[in-house]
Structures are given as C-alpha cells and as structure tokens.
C-alpha cells in the first residue's frame with residue numbers, strides 16, 4: 001500500500017508522516033532536503049537555480065516511486081512527484097523564475113516519467129492558510145527558508161487548491177490542520193487517525 005502526505009511548505013507533512021509511520025508500522029520516505037545540493041542556492045537566487053532544482057527533485061522523487069513499486073511494503077511518502085510538476089515547477093514558470101523553454105523541457109520529461117508512476121492508494125492533503133505556514137516555517141528555523149515570501153506561499157497555496165479540487169487519481173483525504181496540534185495534543189492526533197482508519201477500511205472492502 002502506498003500512502004502519501006501532500007501540502008504546502010510547513011503544513012506539517014514530515015511531522016505527520018513520521019508519526020503515522022510509527023503508529024501503523026509503515027516504512028517512511030522523506031524528501032531529499034538536508035543533502036539537497038541545490039536548495040540553499042535556489043532560495044538565494046531562484047531564477048538561476050530553478051531548473052537545476054526541479055530536475056533534481058524530479059529524479060529523486062522518481063527514484064522513490066520506483067522503490068515503492070518494487071518493495072511491496074506499506075510505505076508512507078512525504079510529498080508526491082505530482083507536486084513538483086503541478087505546484088512548484090508550474091508556479092516558478094508563472095512567476096517567470098523558470099523560462100518557458102526550460103519549463104517545456106521539464107514538462108516533457110515529467111510526462112514521460114508519469115507513464116511509469118501509479119497514484120498513491122490514499123493521498124492525505126494537509127490544508128493550511130498562509131499565516132500558519134509562515135509560523136511553522138519560522139518554528140522549524142531552516143535559515144535559507146527565511147527568504148520565502150508571503151507571495152510565494154500564497155501562489156503555492158492557490159496551486160494546491162486547484163490541483164486538489166481536480167484530483168481524481170485515487171482516494172483523497174483533506175485535513176484542515178490550522179486548528180489541530182497533533183504534535184502536542186493526543187486527541188488531535190486521534191482525530192486524524194480516525195479519519196485515516198475510515199479511509200483504510202474503505203480501501204480493504
């Protein structure tokens with residue numbers, strides 16, 4: 001089984017993925033952030049590094065998809081390959097930080113890869129508004145993310161809403177996380193587990 005957690009920067013994906021993997025005994029796959037050779041440079045100069053970063057994330061995410069396919073284990077994945085293309089790359093192109101020819105080049109590679117990708121059995125979308133994202137990004141304290149603008153997060157959130165509203169590839173669970181503190185409050189984590197259990201029961205019927 002393949003479960004994926006999706007959502008904007010700072011929504012709580014990594015935290016929830018870790019907690020769910022522990023709770024259900026699933027293997028977890030995380031994003032390539034700490035050893036990412038482009039991320040810090042990208043935030044310092046988006047226009048210069050956007051293409052290199054997108055190609056890097058695409059390759060790294062495709063490797064994960066291949067592993068999920070081959071492993072036969074229950075795996076929970078922190079962010080999907082769809083978000084790289086439909087959220088981040090598209091947004092950078094809209095913002096003129098990724099040129100049209102680079103975006104076309106990227107999109108043709110993504111379209112090819114997509115033919116080898118299966119959608120997750122369950123996609124869990126963590127929906128959050130921009131002020132809460134900002135608070136959590138600040139709380140996490142990655143220095144290079146200090147340059148992330150409200151405009152950038154807002155545009156990403158709009159892309160998420162659009163993508164999620166037309167997502168039909170598999171089961172989808174939307175969780176509004178702004179009033180949930182699933183880190184500190186067991187009852188909030190319990191609320192999320194109840195929702196996930198209901199979806200999992202549906203999958204096995």
Ligand SMILES: Nc1ncnc2c1ncn2[C@@H]1O[C@H](COP(=O)(O)OP(=O)(O)O)[C@@H](O)[C@H]1O
Nearest residue numbers: 009010011012013014015136139140180181182
């Ligand atoms: N529901 C929540 N309540 C309180 N703090 C949270 C919540 N979700 C995440 N956090 C905190 O916000 C920060 C960003 O969370 P993280 O899981 O890294 O987000 P993402 O992986 O979506 O970027 C972390 O410091 C985390 O502990």
Ligand SMILES: Nc1ncnc2c1ncn2[C@H]1C[C@H](O)[C@@H](COP(=O)(O)O)O1
Nearest residue numbers: 008009010031033054057084088089145
């Ligand atoms: N495809 C991507 N393009 C640009 N930036 C990306 C992409 N995928 C992830 N990121 C960034 C956003 C954050 O700074 C880090 C980690 O993501 P997070 O949502 O905090 O887990 O990588």
